[in-house]
Amino acid sequence: MVLDLLLIAVAITLDPLPIMAFVLVLSSYKGVWRGLVFILAWLACLVAVIALVLLFTGGQPPPPRSAPSTAALAAKLAIGIGLVLYGEYRRRKRGAPHEAAEGQGRAKHASDPHGGSGRMSPWSAAALAVFLQPWGLVAAAATVVVRADLSHVATYAALFGFCILATASLLAAELYTVFAPEAAGARLKRLRTWLQEHEEPAIIVGSLVMGLWLTGNSIYQLTS
Known part of the structure; x- marks a missing residue:
């Protein structure tokens, strides 16, 4: 369980759009x-999902080969296959000019919902965190937390x-801005530009790697 959660947390914290x-x-x-506010809303989503799973299981992992255990592994397998298919879809469409332009437009809209006005309400920041989760x-x-004891x-x-690990990149940027606001402003702006330029390959690689891991791990657990 720990390794699965670690890998998923790393994939979450390195997602370029958030x-x-x-x-x-x-x-x-x-x-x-x-x-x-963004970080608190982000964490609230993670905690809420974990709490709901633990409420469902009662904090006790279902017995191996039981219906709940098999269902959780089947769901993880489905998610893994879905990520692989999504990554492959993005890879195939990457070279299409209209797709690239559309992807850049979506990224700009998601990361700049106020059109660069420079003002954002706390509610907007919280909603953005939920939307971009x-x-x-x-x-x-959640399918891994089912096994939590x-x-x-x-x-x-x-x-x-x-x-914490799934929020690490956000926490690092927040603390950097607090303790070195001038340096953080310039470097984070360059980071955002770099991420925009490399967003598509990052999503493709992340989806394929994570999808293959979840698929292989699920098949192993279902057949062992």
Whole structure:
């Protein structure tokens, strides 16, 4: 369970779209406070999903080969296959000019929903965090949390570590802005530009790698 959660958390925290949007939030009016709202909403989504899964399982993993256990593995397999298909779809469409232009437009809209006005309400920052949450990966994490056993202290540490690691890139940008606002402003702007230029290959590679891992791991667990 720990390795699965670790890999999914890394994939979540390296997702380029939320990072680009968060840099925009930080550069807006009272950006540090708006960024804090974004992070809290982001964390709230992760905690809510984990809490719902644990409420369903009662904090006890279902027995191997039971219907709930098999259903969770089947769901993880479906998500893995879906990510592979999505990554392959993006790879095939990458060379199409209209697709590239459309993708850039979506990225700009998602990371700049106010048209670069420089102002964003706290509610907008929170909604943006929810909207840009990589729900496919969060759903994959939920299928892993089904196996969590709350009778062990290590499980709490693993779940806490997952939430922190999945938010690490946002926390790093927030703290950097707090302690070095001038340097952070320039460097985060360059980071956002770089991410915009490399967004498509990052999404393709991330989707394919994560999808293949989830698919292979699920098949192994279903057949072993």
